[in-house]
Amino acid sequence: MTAREMQISFVTELSNIGKSVESSEMPGSDIIFYFINKAVEKFVKTRYSGMNSKGESFEQTQKRIEDLRTLISESTISTSTSAIKPNSYKADLPNDYFITASEEVDIYFVKDSIPVTERQGIKEITSDRYRHEIDNPFGGHILHYGLARPLRLYQGEDVLLISDGNYTIPTYYLRYIKYPAVVALPSTNCDLPNHTHSEIIKLAIGMFLENTTDKRYGSYSNEINTME
Numbered sequence: 001m002t003a004r005e006m007q008i009s010f011v012t013e014l015s016n017i018g019k020s021v022e023s024s025e026m027p028g029s030d031i032i033f034y035f036i037n038k039a040v041e042k043f044v045k046t047r048y049s050g051m052n053s054k055g056e057s058f059e060q061t062q063k064r065i066e067d068l069r070t071l072i073s074e075s076t077i078s079t080s081t082s083a084i085k086p087n088s089y090k091a092d093l094p095n096d097y098f099i100t101a102s103e104e105v106d107i108y109f110v111k112d113s114i115p116v117t118e119r120q121g122i123k124e125i126t127s128d129r130y131r132h133e134i135d136n137p138f139g140g141h142i143l144h145y146g147l148a149r150p151l152r153l154y155q156g157e158d159v160l161l162i163s164d165g166n167y168t169i170p171t172y173y174l175r176y177i178k179y180p181a182v183v184a185l186p187s188t189n190c191d192l193p194n195h196t197h198s199e200i201i202k203l204a205i206g207m208f209l210e211n212t213t214d215k216r217y218g219s220y221s222n223e224i225n226t227m228e
Contacts (some may be wrong), residue, residue, distance in 0.1 A: 001197040002189050007032055009201045017205070027208065033184055035211075039204035040180050040190060044068065048099055048177060058101065058177075068177060070193050072101065077172045079161065085130075087165040089150075090158045091172035098179040103159075107148055109167035119173075122152040122161065134162075143167050 001009065010032050027035075047067045050057030056064050075094050082090040103122050110116065123140045125133050133139050133151055140149040143166040150169055151162040161169045181191040190197055 001194065003033075003183050003185050003187065006036055006183060006190060006197060006201060007185070009198070010036065010204060013201060014205050014208070017209075029185065031208075032204075035204040035208045036183050036190075036200065038207055039200045040183065040192065042203055042207070043192070043196065043200050044071065044098070044177065044180055066193060067196055068192070070191055071098070071177045071180060073176055073178045075174045075176070077174060079169055079172055082158075082160060084155060084160060085153075085162050087163045089161045089163070089169040089172075090155075091161065091174075093157050093159060094174070094176070094178070096178040097174075097176055099177040101175040101177060103152065103175070104173040105150055105161055105169050106171040106173075107143075107150065107163070107167045108170055109143060109146075111146065116146065117170075118146060120147065121149050123149045125151050125153060127153065139164075 007029060011026060014026070047064055048058040050060070058064050058068060073094070073096070077091040077094075079089040079091045082088040084090070104119055105122055106117050107120050108115065108117050123133070130151070130153065133141065139151075141151045141162060142148060142164045148163065148167060153160040153162070159172060159174075161172060163169055181188055183190045190200065192200070
């Protein structure tokens with residue numbers, strides 16, 4: 001659907017719920033697109049996380065792959081050294097970054113006077129686990145037989161990648177879900193696949209009814225929970 005078609009679908013479906021809606025009761029375009037865009041964001045988050053009626057997360061089923069496939073992006077990011085943590089490297093997140101799907105890095109070291117670059121995975125950690133991981137003599141970030149999984153932390157708009165000091169991390173590979181386009185008139189259309197648009201409209205109407213404490217929300221929310 002185009003942005004205009006999504007607006008018409010919102011108005012039409014809202015008018016057909018339970019009772020007809022007088023034109024004076026119908027929300028204006030700015031309100032309609034506010035809820036459509038809130039629904040787009042909710043759709044992406046719930047289809048990625050598995051917090052939905054099917055309990056299926058991103059790439060767990062073909063449906064979930066199809067739901068978000070148009071938002072998948074790949075980025076190869078050169079790193080720079082960082083002073084935030086010892087032996088750390090910084091990678092700037094893309095401007096349209098929304099949710100991480102997967103990550104890899106290149107690690108670079110010299111073995112027997114020969115430069116070696118290996119593509120490796122990373123180890124996700126939280127700030128409160130940083131000290132424990134750094135002090136662990138058997139930690140996965142420690143270079144062993146040419147293998148290592150650098151620690152990964154987030155710092156604002158950057159990703160921090162932390163080595164044991166025996167290798168550098170020149171490149172970060174990020175597969176991610178980009179932030180969806182803001183749907184708006186006259187011509188900024190939803191960039192999710194077409195089959196998701198009717199589901200997004202239902203979510204938008206449900207959020208609108210909930211926000212306005214409309215008595216129709218209870219029955220309509222049951223319909224939302226069983227859609228797909």
